[in-house]
Amino acid sequence: MKVAIIVFSATGNTARMAREIKTNFETLGVAVDGYDITALSDRQKTIDISPYQGIVFGFPVHSLRAPRVAREWLRTLTGHGKKAALFFTYGGFTVHPAHQSTRQILTEQNFSVVSSAEFPGAHTFNLGGWRAFPDRPNEPDFNLAQDYAQATLNRFTGEDPGILGDLDHSIYSGEQLDGFERLRFKIVTQLPTRAGRECSLCMACEDECPTGAMDAVTGEVDSHKCIACLACVANCPDQVLSINDTTPFWAFKLDMGKTTEQDLNLQQGKIYL
Ligand SMILES: Cc1cc2nc3c(=O)[nH]c(=O)nc-3n(C[C@H](O)[C@H](O)[C@H](O)COP(=O)(O)O)c2cc1C
Ligand code: SF4
Ligand code: SF4
Known part of the structure; x- marks a missing residue:
């Protein structure tokens, strides 16, 4: 086998x-x-x-x-x-x-x-x-x-x-699911950004981006290609890439899921x- x-x-x-x-x-x-x-x-x-x-x-x-x-x-x-x-x-x-x-x-x-x-x-x-x-x-x-x-x-x-x-x-219908997919940038993460921070230009974020959305030299992300997977943020050796502060949405998310942090985990x- x-x-x-x-x-x-x-x-x-x-x-x-x-x-x-x-x-x-x-x-x-x-x-x-x-x-x-x-x-x-x-x-x-x-x-x-x-x-x-x-x-x-x-x-x-x-x-x-x-x-x-x-x-x-x-x-x-x-x-x-x-x-x-x-x-x-x-x-x-x-x-x-x-x-x-x-x-x-x-x-x-x-x-x-x-x-x-x-x-x-x-x-x-x-x-x-x-x-x-x-x-x-x-x-x-x-x-x-x-x-x-x-x-x-x-x-x-x-x-x-x-x-x-x-x-x-x-x-959920397919259209609703497509809508959730589009909304996550607006509501939760925003696009990954260096926010003006300098970096060593190792190119990992561009090379490992699953969609070709990241331009390592400019630090710009193509919003049409990006899927918010955050591989770039997780793998940046200089830790200069970040997303929106997601904490304000955390309590709301637990509330929506009718759960507590302890139960969830x-x-x-x-x-x-
Ligand atoms: C854009 C995005 C959307 C997500 N949506 C959900 C979701 O709908 N439900 C959920 O339980 N987790 C969701 N997650 C969490 C991931 O499923 C979870 O962290 C997963 O283990 C990541 O796998 P990876 O490390 O292999 O990329 C989402 C993560 C991302 C990046
Ligand atoms: S992974 Fe980090 S250090 Fe490397 S080019 Fe991208 S932002 Fe710069
Ligand atoms: S979040 Fe994922 S898809 Fe978007 S730029 Fe980073 S690695 Fe590419």
Whole structure:
């Protein structure tokens, strides 16, 4: 049995879980090839999926769905009926539309989706002052990844002939979800900026930007291309890039989610079969 794990990860949480899942598969005797499609240049290469009996796709939840550029990339694939599994990392808030909408894309691309999972990951907006899942993923999350790998393997081999069952229905239309995606700059992060600060011009923010939105020399960000993933902010060695102070929106966000910081951080991941 040979499996591919394909992951998009702007700030490392999803990649961390992918490494854990890869190790778990390998312990179960599965050969695993890992692919990272975060960089624009990697999404422009073709991945030959023909040698694999199962493909695992891992994404962060961005405004209730997989990141826009990852969704666009999925639409370039052809599954030929191959089995696929999904997993997401998320920052403590709404996650269920991501399972449903990504399964729909994969089904339309002729994959058969057999499982999905969500794992807590430090919320990217903690970079601006939120405090959601500051220490995740952690050991219990890694233990759940073990169960996910085993259940997914059973479905890839056919020992368990099931496919991914009913999921919570999103109460949001596609247009509403597109609206949330556009609004995050206005309400939460604003565009990343150096705010006039000098830097060593290492170019990492431009080279590693998943969408080609960052111009390292001018420090300007193209608002039409930027997906607010904050890879540039997280990875700047000089720590000169920043976003809006997100703390004023933190209490409102907890209120909207009808939760407290303490309860939020107790959340556990979930497997869907
Ligand atoms: C633009 C953006 C939107 C996000 N939207 C959500 C969301 O709707 N629900 C949620 O729980 N977390 C959300 N998050 C948090 C991420 O899903 C979480 O931090 C994830 O683990 C990041 O993964 P990565 O480190 O692999 O990039 C969002 C993060 C970003 C950058
Ligand atoms: S990553 Fe930071 S130091 Fe490097 S070019 Fe970008 S802003 Fe400058
Ligand atoms: S410029 Fe935008 S898309 Fe590029 S790394 Fe920064 S936040 Fe992500």
